[in-house]
Amino acid sequence: MLSLIDTRPFPVxxxxxxxxxxVLARAMERPDKPALVLxxxxxxxxxxTHDLVAMVRGLATALLDRGLIPGxxxxxxxxxxxxxxxxxxxxxxxxxxxxxTSAALTRAEISKLxxxxxxxxxxxxxxxxxPETDAPVFGPALTTxxxxxxxxxxxxxxxxxxxxIFTSGTSGTPMAVSHAHRVILARAAMHAGWEGLLPDDRLxxxxxLNWTYTLGTGLLDPWTTGATALVxxxxxxxxxxxxxxxxxxxxxxxxxxxxxxxxxxxxLSPLPQLRHGLSAGEALPDALRKDWHRATGTDLHEALGMxxxxxxxxxxxxxxxxxxxxxxxxxxxxxxVLGPDGQPVNRGEPGELAVATADPGLMRGYIGQPAPxxxxxxxxxxxxxxxxxxxxxxxxxxxxxxxxxFRVSPTEVETAFHTIPGLLSCAAAEVEVTPGTRIIALFYxxxxxxxxxxxxxxxxxxxxxxxxxxxxxxxxxxxxxxxGKITRRALAASFRKDDP
Numbered sequence: 001m002l003s004l005i006d007t008r009p010f011p012v013x014x015x016x017x018x019x020x021x022x023v024l025a026r027a028m029e030r031p032d033k034p035a036l037v038l039x040x041x042x043x044x045x046x047x048x049t050h051d052l053v054a055m056v057r058g059l060a061t062a063l064l065d066r067g068l069i070p071g072x073x074x075x076x077x078x079x080x081x082x083x084x085x086x087x088x089x090x091x092x093x094x095x096x097x098x099x100x101t102s103a104a105l106t107r108a109e110i111s112k113l114x115x116x117x118x119x120x121x122x123x124x125x126x127x128x129x130x131p132e133t134d135a136p137v138f139g140p141a142l143t144t145x146x147x148x149x150x151x152x153x154x155x156x157x158x159x160x161x162x163x164x165i166f167t168s169g170t171s172g173t174p175m176a177v178s179h180a181h182r183v184i185l186a187r188a189a190m191h192a193g194w195e196g197l198l199p200d201d202r203l204x205x206x207x208x209l210n211w212t213y214t215l216g217t218g219l220l221d222p223w224t225t226g227a228t229a230l231v232x233x234x235x236x237x238x239x240x241x242x243x244x245x246x247x248x249x250x251x252x253x254x255x256x257x258x259x260x261x262x263x264x265x266x267x268l269s270p271l272p273q274l275r276h277g278l279s280a281g282e283a284l285p286d287a288l289r290k291d292w293h294r295a296t297g298t299d300l301h302e303a304l305g306m307x308x309x310x311x312x313x314x315x316x317x318x319x320x321x322x323x324x325x326x327x328x329x330x331x332x333x334x335x336x337v338l339g340p341d342g343q344p345v346n347r348g349e350p351g352e353l354a355v356a357t358a359d360p361g362l363m364r365g366y367i368g369q370p371a372p373x374x375x376x377x378x379x380x381x382x383x384x385x386x387x388x389x390x391x392x393x394x395x396x397x398x399x400x401x402x403x404x405x406f407r408v409s410p411t412e413v414e415t416a417f418h419t420i421p422g423l424l425s426c427a428a429a430e431v432e433v434t435p436g437t438r439i440i441a442l443f444y445x446x447x448x449x450x451x452x453x454x455x456x457x458x459x460x461x462x463x464x465x466x467x468x469x470x471x472x473x474x475x476x477x478x479x480x481x482x483x484g485k486i487t488r489r490a491l492a493a494s495f496r497k498d499d500p
Contacts, residue, residue: 002344002346003344003347004335004337007331008334010360012185015157016156017155017182018093018154018156019181020056020089020090020153022181022184023184023224024056030226031050032048034046034049035047037248038082039204039232039247041233051146054146054150055142055145058090058146058150060150060154062141062148063091066121070094072096073120074096074098075119075121075123076100076124077122077123077128078123078128080233082142084100085209087123088215097161097164099176101210103208103210105464106464107132109129111132114132114133116368117164117176122135123140125139158180159364160181162180164176164177164179165307167307167308175366175367177308177367178363178364178367183360184220184224186310187216189330189331192316192318192331193328194301194314194315194316194327195217198225199225200251201222201228202227202230203227203254204230204244204253205218205219206232206253206259207255211406212310213281216310238263239262239263241253241255241259242268246272252274253274254277256279257279257283257288260279260300261437268296271296271298274298276317277292279301280303283326285435287435287436301316302314303315304381307363307407308362308377309361309377313327315328321390325386325391326383328389328391329391333355333356334356334359335354335356337351337352337353337391339351339352348386348387350382350384351382354376355377355379356377357373380397381393382395382397401413401440403439412463413468414428414442416458416462417444420450420455422447426443427488428443429441429492433471433497439469439471440471442473443478444472444473444474444475445474445475449474455472
């Protein structure tokens, strides 16, 4: 049997469509229901669906009043609060294209990204680095937005650009991923095939709102299904999450594996309302899954995906993933495991995971590059499909690093250290410090040892926190091929925990 799963037909968008209108349609049916609850240590801020929609439509008016026209891009430099989801949906409602970015990016980093997307406007909060650009900047004004006349919903071709997100490429140059309005329809496959999301659920996501995992699973999916999104305040530590889950009566909890791991190290409050947890961003070790079930009595369901198409493989409450696997292909997907000849391999054989380019959840393309061609979009993930269709993730074909769920280009990390005197060459790699816990390490050649403080200060100047190495180690020589190319995968064997 071939490693090929075809569960189509794909969902079809109407000729005139808008992602934000689709997301908020259920919310507008129940205007008195809480749509969003911002969880603070000493109080909660609840936003009803009526107020949420009013502010989204008011923001759309504010953006259009500044002379923007449908198709213009708006760079979001916002923190982990209410303005972020309002700006994201408000821009899309108006036919504009929001570009969410991490508030942790440095001026140099955000300047590179801004140059790729050429925004017409920047929506920013104080204290967040701005790019070097001539685009005008203005700040959030929630009260003003709520009182502005509502903008009509901009309808158009479902394949037109809806939003842009960023992912790293192996060249070290960030890739701007353009997504269409139609992508929201493909997310319906996740509601049952992974999240088990119901209209009365209260879903708490531990990640930052600008992370695509949080944006989709933590906000868009609950609102699309009529559920309530719960968002912890910025800076909330994993140790505080059990109390927030209990107090907010969360029924579903989503996070990266590292968050679940840190929570298990502390005291877990009883979570009588919690039905299950969702894990994505990096591999979920079976031991962590078992430890969580012993501590809470609930299951963790993992999903595998990427910025270009979100998740498409997962376990779910109705079909849990067998131990050691990432789960099954979601309904309305067309997935194959391809060999070197581009054809599906037999089940049980390793190959490269690929999704159909016809999938409405697949990106429009990378900005500045042609749209995906051919029948298959290759993900770069090496997997193996069992006879029953369960898929086991075996690793990556490229050298991308995974830092707490964020894919990071090793070249981008390495470039940050090239100006350090005495450093001859360096290479970034993932290393496992304890079972299931992986960090980014920088290995370097130099004429003498370089103080870790010097290396760390250099990293802080040019790299966002999640991209910064957590371990520095000098080697007599970096491992190289016969052609002189550094073999990053061989670096993990050189890792020594007792080194600074």
